[in-house]
Amino acid sequence: MKKWVFLFNELDEAEKYVGGDWESIRALLGGKGANLADMTRLGVPVPPGFTVTTEACNAYLAAGNKFPEGMWDQVLAAMKEVERLSGKKFGGSENPLLVSCRSGAKFSMPGMMDTVLNIGLNDETAQAMIKLTNNERFVYDSYRRLVQMFGAVVLGMDDEDFEDVLEEYKHEKGAKSDTDLSAEDLKELTAMFKKVVKKGKGFDFPSDPYEQLRLASEAVFKSWFGKRAVDYRRATNIPDDLGTAVNIQTMVFGNMGNDSGTGVAFTRNPATGEKVMYGDYLLNAQGEDVVAGIRNTEPIQNLKNDLPEAYRQFMEICDKLEAHYKDLQDVEFTIERGRLWMLQTRNGKRTARAAVKVAVDMVQEGLIGKDEAVLRVSPENVDTLLHPQFNPETIKAAKANKSFLGSGVNASPGAAVGQVYFDADTAERMNKEFKQDVIMVRPFTKPDDVHGMLAAKGILTSEGGATSHAAVVARQFGVPCVVGASAIRIDLDKRQMEVNGVVVKEGDWISLDGTTGEVFLGKLDMTAPSLEEQTDLMTLLSWADEICARPGTRKGENNTPTRGLQVWANADYPKDAQRARAYGAVGIGLCRTEHMFFEPERLPIVQRMILAKSSEDRKAALDELLPFQRADFEGLFTAMDGYPVIIRLIDPPLHEFLPAAKDLEEQIITKRVEALAGYLLGKGEPKEVHDLEALLGAVETMHESNPMMGMRGVRLSIVMPEIVEMQVRAIFEAAANVTLKGVHAKPEVMIPLTGHVNELKVIQPRLIEIAKAVMEEKKVEFPYKFGTMIEIPRACVTAHEIAGVAEFFSFGTNDLTQMTYGYSRDDAERTFLVKYVESGVLPNNPFQTLDRDGVGRLMDIAVKDGRRARPDLEVGICGEHGGDPASIEFCHLVGNNYVSCSPFRVPVARLAAAHAALKHAAK
Numbered sequence: 001m002k003k004w005v006f007l008f009n010e011l012d013e014a015e016k017y018v019g020g021d022w023e024s025i026r027a028l029l030g031g032k033g034a035n036l037a038d039m040t041r042l043g044v045p046v047p048p049g050f051t052v053t054t055e056a057c058n059a060y061l062a063a064g065n066k067f068p069e070g071m072w073d074q075v076l077a078a079m080k081e082v083e084r085l086s087g088k089k090f091g092g093s094e095n096p097l098l099v100s101c102r103s104g105a106k107f108s109m110p111g112m113m114d115t116v117l118n119i120g121l122n123d124e125t126a127q128a129m130i131k132l133t134n135n136e137r138f139v140y141d142s143y144r145r146l147v148q149m150f151g152a153v154v155l156g157m158d159d160e161d162f163e164d165v166l167e168e169y170k171h172e173k174g175a176k177s178d179t180d181l182s183a184e185d186l187k188e189l190t191a192m193f194k195k196v197v198k199k200g201k202g203f204d205f206p207s208d209p210y211e212q213l214r215l216a217s218e219a220v221f222k223s224w225f226g227k228r229a230v231d232y233r234r235a236t237n238i239p240d241d242l243g244t245a246v247n248i249q250t251m252v253f254g255n256m257g258n259d260s261g262t263g264v265a266f267t268r269n270p271a272t273g274e275k276v277m278y279g280d281y282l283l284n285a286q287g288e289d290v291v292a293g294i295r296n297t298e299p300i301q302n303l304k305n306d307l308p309e310a311y312r313q314f315m316e317i318c319d320k321l322e323a324h325y326k327d328l329q330d331v332e333f334t335i336e337r338g339r340l341w342m343l344q345t346r347n348g349k350r351t352a353r354a355a356v357k358v359a360v361d362m363v364q365e366g367l368i369g370k371d372e373a374v375l376r377v378s379p380e381n382v383d384t385l386l387h388p389q390f391n392p393e394t395i396k397a398a399k400a401n402k403s404f405l406g407s408g409v410n411a412s413p414g415a416a417v418g419q420v421y422f423d424a425d426t427a428e429r430m431n432k433e434f435k436q437d438v439i440m441v442r443p444f445t446k447p448d449d450v451h452g453m454l455a456a457k458g459i460l461t462s463e464g465g466a467t468s469h470a471a472v473v474a475r476q477f478g479v480p481c482v483v484g485a486s487a488i489r490i491d492l493d494k495r496q497m498e499v500n501g502v503v504v505k506e507g508d509w510i511s512l513d514g515t516t517g518e519v520f521l522g523k524l525d526m527t528a529p530s531l532e533e534q535t536d537l538m539t540l541l542s543w544a545d546e547i548c549a550r551p552g553t554r555k556g557e558n559n560t561p562t563r564g565l566q567v568w569a570n571a572d573y574p575k576d577a578q579r580a581r582a583y584g585a586v587g588i589g590l591c592r593t594e595h596m597f598f599e600p601e602r603l604p605i606v607q608r609m610i611l612a613k614s615s616e617d618r619k620a621a622l623d624e625l626l627p628f629q630r631a632d633f634e635g636l637f638t639a640m641d642g643y644p645v646i647i648r649l650i651d652p653p654l655h656e657f658l659p660a661a662k663d664l665e666e667q668i669i670t671k672r673v674e675a676l677a678g679y680l681l682g683k684g685e686p687k688e689v690h691d692l693e694a695l696l697g698a699v700e701t702m703h704e705s706n707p708m709m710g711m712r713g714v715r716l717s718i719v720m721p722e723i724v725e726m727q728v729r730a731i732f733e734a735a736a737n738v739t740l741k742g743v744h745a746k747p748e749v750m751i752p753l754t755g756h757v758n759e760l761k762v763i764q765p766r767l768i769e770i771a772k773a774v775m776e777e778k779k780v781e782f783p784y785k786f787g788t789m790i791e792i793p794r795a796c797v798t799a800h801e802i803a804g805v806a807e808f809f810s811f812g813t814n815d816l817t818q819m820t821y822g823y824s825r826d827d828a829e830r831t832f833l834v835k836y837v838e839s840g841v842l843p844n845n846p847f848q849t850l851d852r853d854g855v856g857r858l859m860d861i862a863v864k865d866g867r868r869a870r871p872d873l874e875v876g877i878c879g880e881h882g883g884d885p886a887s888i889e890f891c892h893l894v895g896n897n898y899v900s901c902s903p904f905r906v907p908v909a910r911l912a913a914a915h916a917a918l919k920h921a922a923k
């Protein structure tokens with residue numbers, strides 16, 4: 001005879017039946033049944049019960065809703081055993097056995113019949129329960145719930161039929177809530193509910209406990225093909241032929257006197273991770289009482305005084321469960337007349353802080369290995385731990401009191417609170433002179449706003465997207481930032497902004513959450529952590545690095561590296577490089593040199609250089625800039641002693657360094673008006689106006705309709721080579737100077753925006769000559785490379801040619817995404833991209849998460865073809881995707897040597913790189 005029923009204490013038999021492995025056990029008994037049996041085998045006191053298998057379910061449904069032969073007899077036999085184990089009798093009038101009936105498929109699955117409790121209650125057993133619990137109200141409440149649940153869930157009636165009766169009854173009695181009803185009321189309601197059943201179904205609510213059990217079991221089976229369950233399976237690709245199991249289990253009661261009770265606990269503190277039991281209980285109470293919060297619960301430690309033996313046993317069991325499941329457990333228990341029963345255990349939910357501490361502690365306790373510990377913590381956890389945060393309660397309260405202003409793109413994570421200022425100078429001044437916490441608010445930002453952004457605690461823009469200037473700079477400096485908050489109307493003249501009718505004036509306080517993109521009025525409470533203080537996190541990240549450094553992690557096909565990814569950082573200044581190193585970066589993947597041109601004492605020289613009429617004049621201005629750049633690079637090489645530093649030659653179009661035409665026109669008019677009096681007296685136009693007009697003329701000549709696709713990157717270098725020649729000289733002089741002081745400098749010069757190999761062929765040899773000349777002049781040698789950014793689709797598909805010249809590739813996925821999709825990285829989010837993502841046209845924002853199918857495919861071609869031409873080609877990524885976990889995973893798969901991201905993202909990227917290595921470990 002086929003076995004359709006397994007008692008919870010028959011796990012060994014079930015294992016034999018399926019041939020051993022745990023997945024097959026779960027398929028046979030369902031997840032819930034398998035776990036209950038597992039706990040029982042561990043020796044944990046689980047209320048006795050049994051599982052009717054998924055095979056029985058399939059057989060029942062296949063036979064047109066008929067129990068397979070022998071199944072019901074096995075259920076009856078199992079019930080006898082449960083009666084023996086529990087010392088109770090199903091339908092008994094003294095110590096009645098009540099059971100619960102639950103569905104349980106292999107995968108937890110909404111949409112199926114969930115639970116019917118208290119099966120076995122009828123008028124007779126109810127009397128016995130009243131005697132046992134001394135709580136008539138509780139018993140009738142359970143009884144009327146059984147009739148209602150049974151009617152709705154098992155008999156398929158409309159729940160409203162019962163709710164209407166209940167509401168009307170409460171109205172008549174003047175009861176506001178269920179708790180106002182007395183035992184007598186509930187008794188009467190039970191009788192009324194039975195009438196509802198009779199009226200709706202034409203037969204009586206079954207008072208025979210076995211009939212209740214049979215109908216409930218059938219209902220579980222049938223619910224496998226309920227509409228919601230089928231829809232869920234379709235959506236999640238769970239096959240139809242798995243079937244569901246039925247779990248029938250003894251009900252236990254914590255409200256049978258002061259030697260009874262119930263509670264919930266975590267085996268470690270889920271907020272801090274500390275190894276201290278954390279939970280609550282109530283004596284003489286059922287589970288609902290704990291959850292409902294009507295009575296004040298006691299901390300679990302007090303159980304030691306109330307019921308010492310149960311407490312001792314409970315602690316022992318928790319240790320056992322942790323040792324078995326090797327994770328923090330979230331348990332539910334009930335004590336019935338002095339006897340402890342464990343109702344459930346599962347891996348407990350926890351905060352980011354607790355996730356890290358528990359993982360590290362468990363390695364130290366020998367429970368898990370380092371790989372497992374690293375996998376237990378998510379990159380989001382790390383992110384959370386490194387940025388100031390608002391606590392969730394604060395956010396909830398702020399939303400409730402309507403201080404939520406609006407939201408935009410979550411461009412740079414972290415919480416910030418400050419006073420609003422609408423331009424960079426004021427923001428900087430209020431911070432420097434008045435020590436204010438400021439939030440800089442602009443429609444969008446430009447390179448000459450950086451000083452204000454650096455002085456700000458947070459940045460908010462109404463335009464721009466995830467790779468806009470504001471977003472990139474904010475992430476680089478770790479400043480929380482929300483961009484493209486299009487509901488905000490900024491009025492720069494009135495020095496105020498308006499959001500949905502709320503006016504925020506300069507100096508008013510706002511709070512913004514760069515992690516979620518939300519903005520609030522007023523000051524919200526927040527907490528601010530630091531990495532160095534988080535020793536557990538530092539330990540965990542060092543394990544992540546060990547995982548990535550393992551040789552053989554990748555197969556090494558097509559000349560890909562065999563270790564995992566390294567994590568480098570994008571850093572422009574020595575102090576960023578220092579932070580990057582402290583956060584664990586082992587290289588600089590991108591130094592955007594032009595940022596250095598915006599420093600106040602340098603910008604006028606840069607402008608002079610741009611406006612120079614002759615090559616000599618240009619060279620003279622560049623000679624003035626050279627010492628500045630050299631000093632910057634010396635600082636970078638020193639900070640990154642021993643690690644590679646990739647310095648990108650000038651990239652943006654030159655007009656970015658000049659004032660806007662509109663501003664110049666305004667200045668000219670103002671000056672003219674000022675000079676009007678003199679003019680009337682016959683004086684000529686002042687020189688100032690002449691100069692401004694000359695500047696305006698230059699700005700107008702440089703105007704391009706499409707500057708992002710215009711004279712920038714390598715094109716600029718070819719047309720105006722003096723700038724990059726100066727830069728390369730500065731790089732190599734700096735490297736030589738620090739080398740002579742004992743620093744190991746490893747400069748790598750990066751040429752941006754290459755689209756055709758000939759561009760490199762023109763410029764690179766000229767620059768290499770300068771490099772060699774400097775080394776000869778300084779009589780010093782050090783390793784160096786010349787390479788290129790890959791940010792134009794044409795560069796990807798001609799990578800074999802480009803790698804013939806370039807010694808390294810670095811994917812600039814901001815531009816590569818822009819050019820592959822043809823979406824403007826500055827405008828797309830504001831205009832259509834956010835809508836695209838919200839409405840599902842695109843799965844996510846391609847400027848945040850790398851588009852594997854399009855951009856990724858181009859990268860794959862570039863890596864493969866590039867390494868075919870140059871097997872030791874170094875490949876990295878320095879676009880914003882370098883700090884995004886899903887994109888990092890792709891970089892691992894595509895064969896990058898490293899990812900480079902802002903210093904603040906480095907810890908997140910280290911963990912994400914280790915996850916990718918573990919998830920895709922070479923077999």
Ligand code: PEP
Pocket residue numbers: 472590592651791811812813814815816878879880
């Ligand atoms: C890129 O395009 O991905 C990149 C890193 O360069 P930038 O953002 O400076 O254009």
Ligand code: MG
Pocket residue numbers: 791812814815
């Ligand atoms: Mg770029």
